[in-house]
Amino acid sequence: MKILVIGGAGYIGSHVVKELMAAGHKVTVFDNLSSGLRQNLFAENGFIYGNILIQSDLDAAFAQGFDAFAHLAAFKAAGESMILPEKYSVNNITGTLNIMNSAVKYGCLRMLFSSSAAIFGSPQYLPMDENHPKNPENYYGFTKLEIE
Numbered sequence: 001m002k003i004l005v006i007g008g009a010g011y012i013g014s015h016v017v018k019e020l021m022a023a024g025h026k027v028t029v030f031d032n033l034s035s036g037l038r039q040n041l042f043a044e045n046g047f048i049y050g051n052i053l054i055q056s057d058l059d060a061a062f063a064q065g066f067d068a069f070a071h072l073a074a075f076k077a078a079g080e081s082m083i084l085p086e087k088y089s090v091n092n093i094t095g096t097l098n099i100m101n102s103a104v105k106y107g108c109l110r111m112l113f114s115s116s117a118a119i120f121g122s123p124q125y126l127p128m129d130e131n132h133p134k135n136p137e138n139y140y141g142f143t144k145l146e147i148e
Helices: 011-022 055-061 079-083 084-103 139-147
Strands: 004-005 026-031 046-049 069-071 112-113
Touching: 004 011, 011 026, 011 069, 011 139, 046 055, 055 084, 069 084, 079 139, 084 112, 084 139
Parallel strands: 004 026, 004 069, 026 046, 069 112
Antiparallel strands: none
């Protein structure tokens, strides 16, 4: 499959890219390098410098024709999210809607979304599972839950 990994230059994103490559997929990374690093990119992959808040960047990427995409592009600092919730709303919620709009526009309908345990809040029981009550305790967790 031809897969676009949005946020693929980050720590988790680069590991997702590595696993997708090992499985034989053709991978292109889309990242603005705001927290991702060029050192996390692999020479075998395509790279698109772009921002999820700029629809034309996403359209140009998805226009290349992908079978699927992985979305790992989010601001993730829980403490900062409580101080700057608007920053997290714009990037994590609006940015994700932009991604999905471009994906649908270009017929890329398979999505892998990187969520977070932050959607659950304090454990009500252990081990936590998908049925655990969702009660985020920070704005970062709230933005991830809103997208789910």
